[in-house]
Amino acid sequence: MAQTPASPHNILINDQVAENITRTEELAYELRVSEVMTSSPKTLSPEMIMRDVVEMFRKARISGAPVVQGENLVGIISMEDLIHCLCQSDLDAQASKYMTRDVLTVKGTDPVVEALKIFVSSKVGRLPVIDDQGKLIGILTKGDITRGLLKALQRDIQVEEIRKYRASHLFEDIESDRTSLILRYNIKPRDFTHGGAASSHIKRALLRLGASPQIARRCGIAVYEAEMNLIIHTLRGGVIRVEIEPNRISIEAYDDGPGIPDVELAMKPGYSTASEEIRELGFGAGMGLANIARCVDNMVLESVVDKGTRLKMRINLDKEESVGEGYSSKLDGGTS
Secondary structure (H helix, E strand, C coil): CEEEECCCCCCCCCCCCCCCCCHHHHHHHHCEHHHHCEECCCCECCCCEHHHHHHHHHHHCCCEEEEEECCEEEEEEEHHHHHHHHHCCCCCCEHHHHCECCCCCEECCCEHHHHHHHHHHHCCCEEEEECCCCEEEEEEEHHHHHHHHHHHHHHHHHHHHHHHHHHHCCCCCCCCCCCCEEEEEEECCCCHHHCCHHHHHHHHHHHHCCCCHHHHHHHHHHHHHHHHHHHHHCCCCEEEEEEEECCEEEEEEEECCCCCCCHHHHCCCCCCCCCHHHHHCCCCCCCHHHHHHHHCCEEEEEEECCCEEEEEEEEECCHHHCCCCHHHHHHHCCCC
8 A cells, every 4th residue: 555645836837738639620520511601691693794793782781692593502603703794894794704613512410620620721711501402591601600609618617607506506405413425436447539528527627616626736636646547547447536525536447457566666756667559659658656645645555456446535625615504605605
């Protein structure tokens, strides 16, 4: 058994952390084009005179419009096409003469990120939106995407505030000698795709319970490192168990093999038994336990070869940092 007191100060930056994904980037994958597009856009016919196109653009304050014949999309007129026409002094020509015929489109069911890819690669200003039958159902601009993302973020914030309020009052009306919330996550071996998921869920739960960002970060890093150890070193995976109380957070990571031959050696920064294959993936630098020790107030590592390993961690919370008691209780300085 090895017991190590730890300090939250001088937390090491994790050299295994994957690329950070912002909520805005997540939304680009979650939102569909139909949710952010402009429905019922202004349209042109191929026979429309360019002089009338100019007037329509002026009145509608738009810089482009799809050209349709019946229900079929046959082209698009942009400001660039309009300028070309003006340079030719050809305003009496039909739209079909100046429209772009090879039109880039997106489907309403496509994720917004697919439209963003087209905008970046083609540098067009707008994309007609079609359904599965090829019928025009809308128009999409970069401005539409920006407004759609902002609205979605605003909804996120409102929903999150409600969740935080509910969660932060979790322990307030419960009378018991010891009240706690237990979170449990099963971790699969070699599951690098979901590596860090448990850490993210626990961090989010703590923030909703009213924990400070600093406490949530400390717990998040400790759980991440323990989670990755289970993914890298176990044969059958393991379990992350977190017990949240108003005055402490207790974390356990345990598995049933293969165990650690030398616990004291494993505690040394830079020591790792990870294979070359794991190292090539960017993991197994041997800093996991050292990073955990800097994030928690107490850490105990127990291991028996061929039996398994149990890592116990604890973060103590003072009155100002207590969780699950509501904002008003914190202001009053009360704890359970």
